[in-house]
Each structure stands twice: as C-alpha cells, then as structure tokens.
Amino acid sequence: MVIGNYKVCNCFTVKFEVTEAEPPSDVREAFSKYSGDGAHMTADQLRRFLEENHGGDGGNVSISHAERIVEQILHQRHEHDIAKSINRDSLSFDDFHHFLFSAELNPPIRSQVHQDMTLPLSHYFIYTGHNSYLIGNQLSSNCSEIPIIKALKRGVRGIELDLWPNSSKDNVHVLHGRTLTSPVKLMECLKAIKEYAFVASPYPVIITLEDHLTPDLQDKVAQMVTETFGSMLFFPESENLEELLTPKNLKYRILISTKPPKEYLEAEDVKGSSSRKSQLFDVDDYSWIEGNSFKSGIDMRDHDVETEDLLKGKKSTSARAYKQLIAIHSSKPKNGLKKALIVEKGKVRRLSLAEQALEKATENHGQDVVRFTQTHILRIYPKGTRITSSNYKPLIGWLHGAQMVAFNMQGYGRSLWLMHGMFRANGNCGYVKKPDFLMRCGSKNEVFNPKEKLPPKTILKVKIYMGDGWHLDFEKTYFDKYSPPDFYTKVGIAGAPVDKIIRRTKIKEDNWTPVWNEEFTFPLAVPELAILRIEVHDHNNMPEKDNFAGQICLPVSELRPGIRAVPLCNRKGDQYTSTRLLMRFEFI
Structure with missing residues (x-):
C-alpha cells in the first residue's frame, strides 16, 4: 500500500471472529454419569445431579422443582424452534451446559432472604x-x-x-x-x-x-x-x-x-x-x-x-x-x-x-x-x-x-x-x-478477640473453567483494535487479615471465550466474613494499563457448592447482560 511517497506494510490482520469454546470435561462427565451415558437427561436424573453435586441447594430437591427447571431451560433454548421443544421433557447435553452456564437459572448465591430476621x-x-x-x-x-x-x-x-x-x-x-x-x-x-x-x-x-x-x-x-x-x-x-x-x-x-x-x-x-x-x-x-x-x-x-x-x-x-x-x-x-x-x-x-x-x-x-x-x-x-x-x-x-x-x-x-x-x-x-x-459473651464477659490468630476452619476450592459474553457486551475494538482480547482472571479472598490472598490464572491470548480450567485453594480461618473477589482483565504489555473486563464480589458464606454461572459487573457494580464465568465451588 502506498501513501504519498511512502510504502506502508499492512502488517496487521484484523480478526474479531468469536470461536465457540468446548464445554469443560467436568460438565461432560457429569452429564454422562447422571444420564446413564444416554443422549438426554430426564428431570429425575437432573434432580439427582442437583442433590449430589449442588448440595441440594439447601434441601432435598423435589421432582417438581427439577421438572420446572427442565421446562425453563427448554423454553429459553428452543422458544423459536417448536419442533425441538414440543413433546420434550428431557435435556440434551447442550441444554444441560446451557443450564449450568446460565446466571439466571444457576446463580452462585441464593436470591431469597433466608436469615433469622427476629433479632435486635x-x-x-x-x-x-x-x-x-x-x-x-x-x-x-x-x-x-x-x-x-x-x-x-x-x-x-x-x-x-x-x-x-x-x-x-x-x-x-x-x-x-x-x-x-x-x-x-x-x-x-x-x-x-x-x-x-x-x-x-x-x-x-x-x-x-x-x-x-x-x-x-x-x-x-x-x-x-x-x-x-x-x-x-x-x-x-x-x-x-x-x-x-x-x-x-x-x-x-x-x-x-x-x-x-x-x-x-x-x-x-x-x-x-x-x-x-x-x-x-x-x-x-x-x-x-x-x-x-x-x-x-x-x-x-x-x-x-x-x-x-x-x-x-x-x-x-x-x-x-x-x-x-x-x-x-x-x-x-x-x-x-x-x-x-x-x-x-x-x-x-x-x-x-x-x-x-x-x-x-x-x-x-x-x-x-x-x-x-x-x-x-x-x-x-x-x-x-x-x-x-x-x-x-x-x-x-x-x-x-x-x-x-x-x-x-x-x-x-x-x-x-x-x-x-x-x-x-x-x-x-x-x-x-x-x-x-x-x-457471644462468656461468663466472665469475654468476647471475640479480632487480634487472635485462628487456625483454618474450612477450605474453599475454586475452579475457574471459562468465560463468555464479552463479545455481546463490549464493542469489538474495545480491548484491542486488531485482535480478540487476552483475558486473565484474578481471584482472591478479602476478610480477616489471616485469610487475605489473591491469585491469578494464566493469560489466554486472542480469545473472546477463554478457557482456563484452573483451580485454587483458599484456607479460611474466618469464613463467615470472607468475601470472594473476582476480577477479569485484558492483558497489555504494561500491566498498569491492563483493560478492565468485569468484576464481582461474593460472600463466601453464601456460596452454593457445585458448578455455577457467575455474572460479572462493571466498575459501578451494575451487572453486564451476558458476560459471565463458569466456576465450581467446593468446601472441604
């Protein structure tokens, strides 16, 4: 290409295509196990999965609850395709993955008031x-x-x-x-x-x-x-x-x-x-x-x-x-x-x-x-x-x-x-x-001592599978003018001084749907006051100029175990429409 008297080399190829990432192997293995290696998962099989992997979401899962979830998933997935949804009462593997990756159907914490509200x-x-x-x-x-x-x-x-x-x-x-x-x-x-x-x-x-x-x-x-x-x-x-x-x-x-x-x-x-x-x-x-x-x-x-x-x-x-x-x-x-x-x-x-x-x-x-x-x-x-x-x-x-x-x-x-x-x-x-x-107040009027160094009470294991939705919530050139972003995730604990820690995943280059499959372990001495911090950034050559790509903080005491969809928010704390992470939480 010639501009004036100068020859300019077109060294950059602009590529913004979004490639669909494969679901994590943990999701595929769970579907295979609970569907009996079948092509579809029934409501009762989904109920068993929820009870055994999601801690029952606070109690035993009824068959009617599982049936409602199946109905919601099928409606969301196939509302424009009557042929695929009619007379269906079970989930395909793609439906199951859609359920797990839905922040609406499978959020990381409960949305209902559940604590005792009768105290001063x-x-x-x-x-x-x-x-x-x-x-x-x-x-x-x-x-x-x-x-x-x-x-x-x-x-x-x-x-x-x-x-x-x-x-x-x-x-x-x-x-x-x-x-x-x-x-x-x-x-x-x-x-x-x-x-x-x-x-x-x-x-x-x-x-x-x-x-x-x-x-x-x-x-x-x-x-x-x-x-x-x-x-x-x-x-x-x-x-x-x-x-x-x-x-x-x-x-x-x-x-x-x-x-x-x-x-x-x-x-x-x-x-x-x-x-x-x-x-x-x-x-x-x-x-x-x-x-x-x-x-x-x-x-x-x-x-x-x-x-x-x-x-x-x-x-x-x-x-x-x-x-x-x-x-x-x-x-x-x-x-x-x-x-x-x-x-x-x-x-x-x-x-x-x-x-x-x-x-x-x-x-x-x-x-x-x-x-x-x-x-x-x-x-x-x-x-x-x-x-x-x-x-x-x-x-x-x-x-x-x-x-x-x-x-x-x-x-x-x-x-x-x-x-x-x-x-x-x-x-x-x-x-x-x-x-x-x-x-608590003891017989001698003694109370909790915040300075006391306490041993770990529990261990939180966090696995970050993948992320998606940025291509829907951000302009294509927001992170990089010539290629998809290079995402990484920071995850850590804010809480008692002994519990504070921050970790980060590897950088996934040129990908709108990054797959990390990385697991982190957090010993917690005061889990009741611990807050899980999650931030996603787009990597640049100068770390101080990494682009912000979403954040959320979640109370550890409220985390629901199992594979969950974690919605991300902007700097003001408002939730993005589509951007989310697929994660797993486990308490030991």
Missing part, C-alpha cells in the same frame, strides 16, 4: 451510605435526591442527610457544609425516600440526620418528616429504647437517628478557638481544611456567626416534637474512646467514629468495640480527606461488629465492590446477620 438491629450489618445526597466529590459536586434513589434501589438501608439553614434562615437545605456543594431542598430528599424506600427491600430504612439547625428549624423538620412519612415513621414508645427492635417488626418503617436537640445548644464555652465552635457542627470531617489550599474557596465566617446565633438562642420547649422523632439517639466520643465504648444497660445508642478513630479504637480497645456492638449501634464514616468520594476498607469495621459501615456509594472502586459483595448476602435485603462469634 444490633445483630445485623446494615447497608449504609455516607453523604447520600452527593452526586460526585465531597467538595464541589451537586446535591440531589437522585443518588438517594439509586442507593435505595440497590438495597441501601442507611441514608445520611446533612441539614443546614438556607440563606434566609427560614427553610432547610441538604448539603455538605463548609464546602462548595450546591444544596437540595430537604423536602425533595424526603419525598424520594418515601417513594423508593421499600422498592428493593421491605426492611427498615434508617435516616441519619446531621443537624446544624436552630430550634425553630428543628420544629419545621419535625413537621416535614411527620407529614411526609405518616404511618411509615417509627415513633419510639419511650425517650430511650432499652432494646432495639427487629428488622421483622420494623418492616416498611422509617427510623430517624440523630442527636437530641439539647446537644446542639449546650456548649460550655464559645469564646476562644474556632475549633470549639466547629464541634457544634459535627465537623470531624473537615479539620483538614485549615491550612489547606481548598480553604480559600470556602467562607467560614458565616458559619461562625451562625454558631453564635445558635448558642444565644434560648432552649425551646417546642423542640420536644423533634426529639420525639428520634428512634436511635446518636453520640460522638467526648471523653476518650474508652469511655465512649462503655455499654449502658437500658439505654440503646448509636456511636459515630471516623475511619481513623475506628483504627485507633480497634488497636487499643478491640474487644471493647466488639462488646459495645453487641447491644449498641456503631457507625463508621470516611475521613474528610477523601474529597474524591473514595472509601476505606470495610472489613476492619465488620470484624469488630460495626453495624453501619457508611460508604460513599458514588465512590466506585474495590472497597465499594466489597460493600456490594457483603450485601448480596441474605437476598440483597440490606440486613446481614452478624456471625454468632461476634455476639
């Missing part, structure tokens, strides 16, 4: 958001009800709203205070919560209010909340709950959690340092602003005036209506972590700690944290320097029993993938029962 709320991990109204970064993005709706649709049960007076001090806005974020009206957020609270789950939604309001505006909030939610709103029978209610008893109810009004009015000394003033506004997140280059874009003076106005205001008896809304009273450590973690009998409360405060607490008072979370609620939130809405590692909170590990749900990355993975458990209802060992 302190017995559960709760799917919790941080600054739930922010669209993007923590400093300058817009505030909106849209991210609240997205979170509720995903199953999030903890929504956080920061309440501030508007410029004329006659209404309430939701925004990230002391930043450049644009506000959204509180009423818009409340309406969104009412409409979408129970779309994904019937279990209670907890609204955490970070309140920076005058008594008059607190009264206004009480009226808005009461009128918006009506009978959905849970009112505690007494000022302080002696024991938290259960998710089952609180179905379709909305709970408010915040500090009682008096905590915003009682300051011993407002003169002197601005840091004492800032405590009234729950600004643990923003200590980094002083001396930071971002400070120049934020006017702190109005907030100082507002603080003084609040402190000059008389205590209002009309604040009673606002106080009566509070189902779970919250607090922050004032006299040191040790005292904050003291268990108060007959007075349930929520304690909030920033991620770095949690690290300090778990380092010095780990068992006190575990003991506290057996009856009280512990909420963890990201440190203020995470202005890009990134997230911290959630396992340290869960390992110590923290129920509300609050995350920036728009902060996509591996930490959020782990959060998604944890709450895929228990039918994605937003409440996951904590392991029994976190709730």
Whole structure:
C-alpha cells in the first residue's frame, strides 16, 4: 500500500471472529454419569445431579422443582424452534451446559432472604451510605435526591442527610457544609425516600440526620418528616429504647437517628478557638481544611456567626416534637474512646467514629468495640480527606461488629465492590446477620478477640473453567483494535487479615471465550466474613494499563457448592447482560 511517497506494510490482520469454546470435561462427565451415558437427561436424573453435586441447594430437591427447571431451560433454548421443544421433557447435553452456564437459572448465591430476621438491629450489618445526597466529590459536586434513589434501589438501608439553614434562615437545605456543594431542598430528599424506600427491600430504612439547625428549624423538620412519612415513621414508645427492635417488626418503617436537640445548644464555652465552635457542627470531617489550599474557596465566617446565633438562642420547649422523632439517639466520643465504648444497660445508642478513630479504637480497645456492638449501634464514616468520594476498607469495621459501615456509594472502586459483595448476602435485603462469634459473651464477659490468630476452619476450592459474553457486551475494538482480547482472571479472598490472598490464572491470548480450567485453594480461618473477589482483565504489555473486563464480589458464606454461572459487573457494580464465568465451588 502506498501513501504519498511512502510504502506502508499492512502488517496487521484484523480478526474479531468469536470461536465457540468446548464445554469443560467436568460438565461432560457429569452429564454422562447422571444420564446413564444416554443422549438426554430426564428431570429425575437432573434432580439427582442437583442433590449430589449442588448440595441440594439447601434441601432435598423435589421432582417438581427439577421438572420446572427442565421446562425453563427448554423454553429459553428452543422458544423459536417448536419442533425441538414440543413433546420434550428431557435435556440434551447442550441444554444441560446451557443450564449450568446460565446466571439466571444457576446463580452462585441464593436470591431469597433466608436469615433469622427476629433479632435486635444490633445483630445485623446494615447497608449504609455516607453523604447520600452527593452526586460526585465531597467538595464541589451537586446535591440531589437522585443518588438517594439509586442507593435505595440497590438495597441501601442507611441514608445520611446533612441539614443546614438556607440563606434566609427560614427553610432547610441538604448539603455538605463548609464546602462548595450546591444544596437540595430537604423536602425533595424526603419525598424520594418515601417513594423508593421499600422498592428493593421491605426492611427498615434508617435516616441519619446531621443537624446544624436552630430550634425553630428543628420544629419545621419535625413537621416535614411527620407529614411526609405518616404511618411509615417509627415513633419510639419511650425517650430511650432499652432494646432495639427487629428488622421483622420494623418492616416498611422509617427510623430517624440523630442527636437530641439539647446537644446542639449546650456548649460550655464559645469564646476562644474556632475549633470549639466547629464541634457544634459535627465537623470531624473537615479539620483538614485549615491550612489547606481548598480553604480559600470556602467562607467560614458565616458559619461562625451562625454558631453564635445558635448558642444565644434560648432552649425551646417546642423542640420536644423533634426529639420525639428520634428512634436511635446518636453520640460522638467526648471523653476518650474508652469511655465512649462503655455499654449502658437500658439505654440503646448509636456511636459515630471516623475511619481513623475506628483504627485507633480497634488497636487499643478491640474487644471493647466488639462488646459495645453487641447491644449498641456503631457507625463508621470516611475521613474528610477523601474529597474524591473514595472509601476505606470495610472489613476492619465488620470484624469488630460495626453495624453501619457508611460508604460513599458514588465512590466506585474495590472497597465499594466489597460493600456490594457483603450485601448480596441474605437476598440483597440490606440486613446481614452478624456471625454468632461476634455476639457471644462468656461468663466472665469475654468476647471475640479480632487480634487472635485462628487456625483454618474450612477450605474453599475454586475452579475457574471459562468465560463468555464479552463479545455481546463490549464493542469489538474495545480491548484491542486488531485482535480478540487476552483475558486473565484474578481471584482472591478479602476478610480477616489471616485469610487475605489473591491469585491469578494464566493469560489466554486472542480469545473472546477463554478457557482456563484452573483451580485454587483458599484456607479460611474466618469464613463467615470472607468475601470472594473476582476480577477479569485484558492483558497489555504494561500491566498498569491492563483493560478492565468485569468484576464481582461474593460472600463466601453464601456460596452454593457445585458448578455455577457467575455474572460479572462493571466498575459501578451494575451487572453486564451476558458476560459471565463458569466456576465450581467446593468446601472441604
């Protein structure tokens, strides 16, 4: 080929053909065994296969259940070919392989709520958001009800709203205070919560209010909340709950959690340092602003005036209506972590700690944290320097029993993938029962010690057979302009420190349907909190530029044994239409 005066060698042949991979030998052997070397597998033979290889999926498999599966498979496979489906009541080998490789018919975890939901709320991990109204970064993005709706649709049960007076001090806005974020009206957020609270789950939604309001505006909030939610709103029978209610008893109810009004009015000394003033506004997140280059874009003076106005205001008896809304009273450590973690009998409360405060607490008072979370609620939130809405590692909170590990749900990355993975458990209802060992208390008040080095309790064997579907979900040139992708899979465990490990398969070059047939073994000391991480990448010559090709995190405690179809998700955690892996899980 000649371009101008230059001769160009056409060295690259563009080839994007998709070759169909042969089913794994394990699948062929299973079909041969249970079909009696026949050409078809009957419903009863499928039932036997499920019982003996899939652990019965939690119980004995009935013949009627197997017949329904056969009917579904035949309908999916042959709905456009009546001649192949009519009078058929058994599966061909291709049908059987289709069943095993179907993420809809043969998923890796159950989709139903199956845990005991009759225990107090302190017995559960709760799917919790941080600054739930922010669209993007923590400093300058817009505030909106849209991210609240997205979170509720995903199953999030903890929504956080920061309440501030508007410029004329006659209404309430939701925004990230002391930043450049644009506000959204509180009423818009409340309406969104009412409409979408129970779309994904019937279990209670907890609204955490970070309140920076005058008594008059607190009264206004009480009226808005009461009128918006009506009978959905849970009112505690007494000022302080002696024991938290259960998710089952609180179905379709909305709970408010915040500090009682008096905590915003009682300051011993407002003169002197601005840091004492800032405590009234729950600004643990923003200590980094002083001396930071971002400070120049934020006017702190109005907030100082507002603080003084609040402190000059008389205590209002009309604040009673606002106080009566509070189902779970919250607090922050004032006299040191040790005292904050003291268990108060007959007075349930929520304690909030920033991620770095949690690290300090778990380092010095780990068992006190575990003991506290057996009856009280512990909420963890990201440190203020995470202005890009990134997230911290959630396992340290869960390992110590923290129920509300609050995350920036728009902060996509591996930490959020782990959060998604944890709450895929228990039918994605937003409440996951904590392991029994976190709730046990011995005769001498001893509890689980997260620092103790435990021996393996079980062994998880994971076999990665093959993958498929990328050619349907991605453009042909997405991974490579001239040839099919070079896929490899990373698989590992996130969990207790002793269990953390990551492994990877070989690279399969130039193939849209890679076949690996590789097996990995993971000894697990704390399988109850282990999360299986799976990522697929397209290899490039520079590893840091490998192309992302899908991910999913799955709770190990929920994995169904046997050969399963594992769907993959994009970076945001949304499931691809077709892309999936065929894998086998086995516990020893």
